Amino acid sequence: MEEFKQGELTIAPGAPIVLEESNSPHLYTVLEGWAFRYKTLPDGRRQILNYAMPGDLVGLQSSVFEVMSHGVEALTDMLLCVFPRDKLWNLYTRHPGLAFDVTWLASREERLLDENLLTVGRRTALERIAFLIWHLYKRARSVGLTKGGRLDLPITQQHLADTLGLSLVHTNKTLKKLKARGCISWEERTLEIRDKAGLLEIAQVEDTDEAPRPFL
Amino acid sequence: MEEFKQGELTIAPGAPIVLEESNSPHLYTVLEGWAFRYKTLPDGRRQILNYAMPGDLVGLQSSVFEVMSHGVEALTDMLLCVFPRDKLWNLYTRHPGLAFDVTWLASREERLLDENLLTVGRRTALERIAFLIWHLYKRARSVGLTKGGRLDLPITQQHLADTLGLSLVHTNKTLKKLKARGCISWEERTLEIRDKAGLLEIAQVEDTDEAPRPFL
DNA sequence: CGGCTACTTGAACAGAGTCAACTATGGTGG
DNA sequence: CCACCATAGTTGACTCTGTTCAAGTAGCCG
Known part of the structure; x- marks a missing residue:
């Protein structure tokens, strides 16, 4: 390379x-x-x-x-x-071999977009936020960015809202519910998954393992 | 091939x-x-x-x-x-060469998903329907499935709804508005674009030409 | 001390969902 | 031939999730 x-x-x-x-x-x-x-x-x-x-x-x-x-x-x-x-x-x-890896990565991006589209199109606000937080946490974890259920998450609530097709205000209120339920905490850019099972249940996803990925 | x-x-x-x-x-x-x-x-x-x-x-x-x-x-x-x-x-x-074409097609799929995600996340119901109809019409036209602004569209309103993240009822009512404005007609599986400019304005898109595509 | 960005919160509003009933059409089988 | 059923489309009434507007607070930086 x-x-x-x-x-x-x-x-x-x-x-x-x-x-x-x-x-x-x-x-x-x-x-x-x-x-x-x-x-x-x-x-x-x-x-x-x-x-x-x-x-x-x-x-x-x-x-x-x-x-x-x-x-x-x-x-x-x-x-x-x-x-x-x-x-x-x-x-x-x-x-x-590298060409195949490029296709692999493109195909993975497509799969991620499929999931986002399902989320934005068919999940409720609470489900959307739970899903996105889990999605980001999982991806970050797979590249070693997490330490013990914690993650430095460099996004604002406005980013969440714009990702999920929600307004900033509603995102704020719904995120608060998720915190109140004890699923997560998120203060000062640090996200912590407090109740993984609860989060996954709200998001309506299962915690599947992922295949090894290529790095170019 | x-x-x-x-x-x-x-x-x-x-x-x-x-x-x-x-x-x-x-x-x-x-x-x-x-x-x-x-x-x-x-x-x-x-x-x-x-x-x-x-x-x-x-x-x-x-x-x-x-x-x-x-x-x-x-x-x-x-x-x-x-x-x-x-x-x-x-x-x-x-x-x-064929491998590159596969990547080309995968990348195009990604671009189409990007557009759908923008639509579902940020457009209103009327805009969504206008966008999707134009999107389908344009793709069908590029593979020679249209004849003079008309197209045999093999989908139901339920498909529209499930594509756009809307309910069936609201899709029906909103589609009716689009017909009432004279932008399109759609009876018996035949879609006709009656006012392209009006449709594009509602959908908030521009009619860009597309690059030639590979066929495997 | 402003001024900026991020975050909060309440109240009023509206776009879209849900429920329910009804029409039209086409296919099936007695 | 027609009663029956399933699918697709239509419409009205009511509800509710999420938006918009508005007014704050808190922290940071020059």
Whole structure:
């Protein structure tokens, strides 16, 4: 993989990595930090599509279609590994194993989006928040970002709301219910899962193991 | 591509192509007909994730992860081209061009899901229906399924509702408004776009051209 | 000491859901 | 031939989840 690496890039929290409708010449892999993908409507309504954590690919769409249909913004300080977009084709011709890994990651992103769509389309507000918190916790845990049920979660309630298709006010009130039930605590950016079984029951999910994943 | 083809499969309307949580050994390409991908919650609430039309891939997730996290059901009579899942790897090693096309299609699916998620999360009921109708019309048109603004649309209002995260009743009433405004007509499974500009304005989208697509 | 961002909280409102009844159509089998 | 049933669509009345508006508090930074 080193052969395709063009360099590394550091980004500050809140900074854009890719803009909507832009034509970025780069494909990135997240080495450190969190980001989120989003789309906005002409009048400003924003929908967060998914989050990117270490090991995730950013900008594959622009590598394949020439243009990004979504934006990406950093949530924390980030370290990105930069690949020139036009070398992606070389990777497919010379390293089929890595090419397969790219497809694996794209397919995983699709699966995550499927789950988000089910959540936003068919779960209630309380279920949505429980699901998203579990989803983020689980993903963070799989890349070693948690310590004993605790996690530094670099997002605001506005991010939660924009991810779940809820208003900020209702998100706040519903999140409070989840805390009151003793499922979680979340103060000063630190999330703690206090009652995993209760959380999973509310979210209507089962705690399935996940297959090992490739890292590019 | 012929080299990987295992055979063809015909399916009747309403028949399942892949079940949720199943482990299908096949990857399909749609040659004729429509299907839809969906997920369901334990209590039966259903979310339709996307529709599959001629040229689309079905079952890539199971080829990559061993298990499908969603189901697929036929809407019309279908003709599918069947590939054995375990030959996908051969395709990556021997035909990088086709491998790239698979990634292209996976990335396109991701883009479509992004749009659906924005729709379900942030658009109003009227906007959602306008968007989905345009979305389906445009995709059908790109594979030559339309004739002069008209399209045979093989879905019910229940499908619309389950795609958009709405109830059947509200979908019915909102769809009626869209008809009353003269944007569309939809009787006896035949959809007609009567006022494209009006429809696009309600849906809050622009009519962008799309890049040429690969067909496997 | 402002001014900013994140978070809270209450009250009024509305978009969408639920319940229930009814129409239309097509297929099935006695 | 027709009673019966299932599916799809329609409509009205009522309810409720979630939105909007508005007014706060708390912490942080220059």
